[in-house]
Amino acid sequence: MNNSLINQSFKKAKKENRPALLTYTVAGDNTKKKSLEILKSISKYADICELGFPHNTPIADGGQIQTSAYRAIKNGIKINDVFSIVSKFKKFRKDKPIILMGYYNMIYQYNENKFIKKCKKSKVDGLIVVDLPHPENKIFASKCKKNKINFIQLISPTTSNLRLKKIIKDSHDMIYYISMLSTTGGKLKVSPKRIIKEYQKIKKLNKSKNVVIGFGITEKTIKLLKKADGLVVGSAICKEITKSIKKRQNTVTNVTNVVKKLNNKIK
Amino acid sequence: MKLKKNIPLIDQHDKFGFWGGKFGGSFIPETLKKPVEDLTKEFHKLRKNRNFIKKRDFYFKNYIGSPTSFIKLENLSSHLGGAQIWAKVVSEANGGAHKIYNATVHALICKAMGKKYIVGDTGAGYAGKMLSMAAKKFGLKCKIFMGAKDIKRQKPNCDAMRRNGAEIVPVYSGSQTLVDAVSECMRYWVSNCDNTHMCVGSTVGPNIFVKICGWSTAQISRELKIQLKKEFKKIPKKIKLINCVGGGSSAYGFWSEFIDYDKKNIELIGVEAGGPKKSKLHAAPLSRNAKIGILHGAASYVCQNSEGQIQDTESISAGLDYPGVSPIHCFLKDTKRARYTYATDEAALNAYKMVTKFEKLNPSLEPSHAFAEAIKIAPKLSKDTILIVNSCGDAKKDRDILKDRLGKY
Numbered sequence: 001m002n003n004s005l006i007n008q009s010f011k012k013a014k015k016e017n018r019p020a021l022l023t024y025t026v027a028g029d030n031t032k033k034k035s036l037e038i039l040k041s042i043s044k045y046a047d048i049c050e051l052g053f054p055h056n057t058p059i060a061d062g063g064q065i066q067t068s069a070y071r072a073i074k075n076g077i078k079i080n081d082v083f084s085i086v087s088k089f090k091k092f093r094k095d096k097p098i099i100l101m102g103y104y105n106m107i108y109q110y111n112e113n114k115f116i117k118k119c120k121k122s123k124v125d126g127l128i129v130v131d132l133p134h135p136e137n138k139i140f141a142s143k144c145k146k147n148k149i150n151f152i153q154l155i156s157p158t159t160s161n162l163r164l165k166k167i168i169k170d171s172h173d174m175i176y177y178i179s180m181l182s183t184t185g186g187k188l189k190v191s192p193k194r195i196i197k198e199y200q201k202i203k204k205l206n207k208s209k210n211v212v213i214g215f216g217i218t219e220k221t222i223k224l225l226k227k228a229d230g231l232v233v234g235s236a237i238c239k240e241i242t243k244s245i246k247k248r249q250n251t252v253t254n255v256t257n258v259v260k261k262l263n264n265k266i267k
Numbered sequence: 268m269k270l271k272k273n274i275p276l277i278d279q280h281d282k283f284g285f286w287g288g289k290f291g292g293s294f295i296p297e298t299l300k301k302p303v304e305d306l307t308k309e310f311h312k313l314r315k316n317r318n319f320i321k322k323r324d325f326y327f328k329n330y331i332g333s334p335t336s337f338i339k340l341e342n343l344s345s346h347l348g349g350a351q352i353w354a355k356v357v358s359e360a361n362g363g364a365h366k367i368y369n370a371t372v373h374a375l376i377c378k379a380m381g382k383k384y385i386v387g388d389t390g391a392g393y394a395g396k397m398l399s400m401a402a403k404k405f406g407l408k409c410k411i412f413m414g415a416k417d418i419k420r421q422k423p424n425c426d427a428m429r430r431n432g433a434e435i436v437p438v439y440s441g442s443q444t445l446v447d448a449v450s451e452c453m454r455y456w457v458s459n460c461d462n463t464h465m466c467v468g469s470t471v472g473p474n475i476f477v478k479i480c481g482w483s484t485a486q487i488s489r490e491l492k493i494q495l496k497k498e499f500k501k502i503p504k505k506i507k508l509i510n511c512v513g514g515g516s517s518a519y520g521f522w523s524e525f526i527d528y529d530k531k532n533i534e535l536i537g538v539e540a541g542g543p544k545k546s547k548l549h550a551a552p553l554s555r556n557a558k559i560g561i562l563h564g565a566a567s568y569v570c571q572n573s574e575g576q577i578q579d580t581e582s583i584s585a586g587l588d589y590p591g592v593s594p595i596h597c598f599l600k601d602t603k604r605a606r607y608t609y610a611t612d613e614a615a616l617n618a619y620k621m622v623t624k625f626e627k628l629n630p631s632l633e634p635s636h637a638f639a640e641a642i643k644i645a646p647k648l649s650k651d652t653i654l655i656v657n658s659c660g661d662a663k664k665d666r667d668i669l670k671d672r673l674g675k676y
Contacts, residue, residue, distance in 0.1 A: 055575070055576065056441060056576045056577055057441070057446065057450050057562060057563070057577045058450070059296070059450050059453045059454060059457075059563065059564070060296040060298075060454070060457055061454075062454070066440060070440070070441075073576060078574055079574055103561075104294055104561050105560050105561040105562070105569075105571070105575040105577075106574065106575040108559075108560065108561060108575065109558075109560065109571070109573065109574060109575035110574075110575070130296055131294040131295060131296055131561070131564065132294060133293075133294075133295060133296070133297050133300055134297075136283060136292065136293070136294070154296070154297040155297060156296075156297045156298040156300075157298075158297075158298050158299075158300065158301035158302065158460065158461075159297060159300065159301065160301060163300070163301075178297065178298060181298055181457065181458055181459065181460060181461060182457065182458045183454045183457055183458060186458060
């Protein structure tokens with residue numbers, strides 16, 4: 001998958017001597033229409049957009065993303081709507097990679113093969129499945145690869161060296177490093193220096209993989225992690241949506257401003 | 268899909284942790300892979316360690332108070348006619364329910380692993396109360412996650428937890444019941460797995476937690492087997508073992524020694540929570556034919572919608588009010604070794620009324636579901652049929668609900 005959109009985005013960022021910026025928003029937050037508008041607008045400043053398909057029992061998500069997910073579900077988002085958001089977005093910007101992220105039960109109920117087919121049809125570039133770890137994900141990951149969809153493996157500070165090697169071997173273009181022991185959106189409780197050290201351990205094992213860091217990254221901390229291939233910001237964005245709704249302000253403008261600022265910090 | 272003989276059911280899974288190739292497994296975030304692996308290794312080691320078994324048996328006897336008694340409910344049997352109704356009074360165990368077995372074993376494992384903090388989930392509050400007791404006994408710091416709705420309806424158990432020095436963390440997300448408490452507890456463990464041990468309160472969750480819990484509650488049927496032989500000289504020919512099923516920990520413990528028997532000899536009957544008579548909601552994934560789904564790290568029959576969103580449940584019994592069920596019960600259902608049915612809130616309340624009227628027994632709302640089934644089938648059965656109900660919890664915790672619904676407690 002050498003010429004995948006995901007790979008190209010990292011190459012482009014590298015040429016500009018900066019990490020790629022990855023955003024995470026929840027499909028349907030707070031409505032289907034609004035989440036598409038947000039996606040379109042922030043894609044000007046983000047290199048890769050992660051889009052969550054919300055589940056109501058998210059065991060690895062902190063408060064901010066849970067709030068976004070519950071809000072989207074309450075407003076009626078269905079899996080097929082998520083695909084239609086992606087399709088519409090791709091018509092608007094076909095050069096911007098989209099990564100869908102969620103929990104396995106949603107895929108299981110939809111049917112694995114049907115889900116992958118639908119991803120392909122709506123031009124999804126990658127998939128992150130939070131609760132389908134290695135090696136259980138091997139079959140699913142290879143199905144994705146056959147359909148030119150990047151299956152993104154996760155690595156955490158608790159991942160043993162032996163596992164690390166195996167996971168990297170089975171990974172595709174991108175690997176997601178979880179910065180610390182936490183659910184999404186926790187306060188960064190490990191020093192950026194230590195995170196980068198762990199990150200470099202992964203990079204050393206295979207330089208060709210694009211390794212991104214996520215969890216706990218905000219406007220305040222993003223600059224300190226600039227050395228990475230890519231940085232993911234999710235909860236900080238979801239939080240902004242919640243805040244804007246509360247204040248009855250324009251979510252699209254406010255969220256775009258946040259992403260713009262993040263983008264400026266890592267230039 | 269087939270059951271194997273002479274191997275404990277908890278060990279009849281494949282290398283990925285699936286029973287019958289499709290129930291169970293470990294659907295966990297990467298961060299939990301290592302702690303789950305460590306726990307799996309430790310448990311594997313401990314259960315073969317003679318000293319550990321000795322320790323377990325010591326605490327089961329001297330702390331929990333094993334064996335709990337096995338009694339005939341003479342008055343209830345003669346009132347209903349038909350089968351003899353017996354009860355295994357597990358609610359006599361220290362703390363008032365079977366949850367103490369799992370809690371004690373987890374506290375011992377936590378100590379063996381050198382961790383000082385222990386966290387757990389609770390619905391009816393018994394799992395939480397017992398974990399707080401065990402934590403106090405073994406000098407561990409304890410946090411209990413509990414849905415805000417359950418905190419209100421099971422106050423006596425919350426008071427007990429606080430008295431034992433545990434911190435109760437109220438969970439306000441979702442339906443504010445057990446399902447959300449388990450999620451929040453797992454989230455906490457994701458963030459603190461380096462120094463904290465997690466106890467899952469039933470035979471649910473990632474594979475290893477199903478195994479540890481089942482291994483702990485199996486004590487119930489080990490006792491019963493001895494008691495049956497003592498009472499009847501040998502195992503009687505027609506036995507029905509009736510147990511309520513929420514997550515399914517007491518049912519597994521009650522049945523484990525008898526699974527190898529022919530079902531014509533010993534029938535296993537699980538009773539789920541049917542919810543209020545007029546409600547569409549229930550907590551009965553097995554008997555109301557829910558589809559397989561993934562919840563809290565394991566595949567099982569789960570109350571869910573067509574998209575895979577977990578459905579709200581409703582039951583008068585907080586301990587059974589859970590959308591999923593143990594993978595080992597799914598396996599027992601599909602192999603047809605056990606039969607699963609449900610009782611409504613009203614049936615459980617009526618059963619409670621009848622049992623307490625005729626017997627000196629005070630079963631909580633959870634086993635009252637099992638009694639409802641016993642009361643229903645006993646009159647149609649022969650006198651030599653032995654119905655045994657696991658009276659696995661005491662109704663003290665249900666004081667407020669019973670007062671409200673029956674006008675008295």
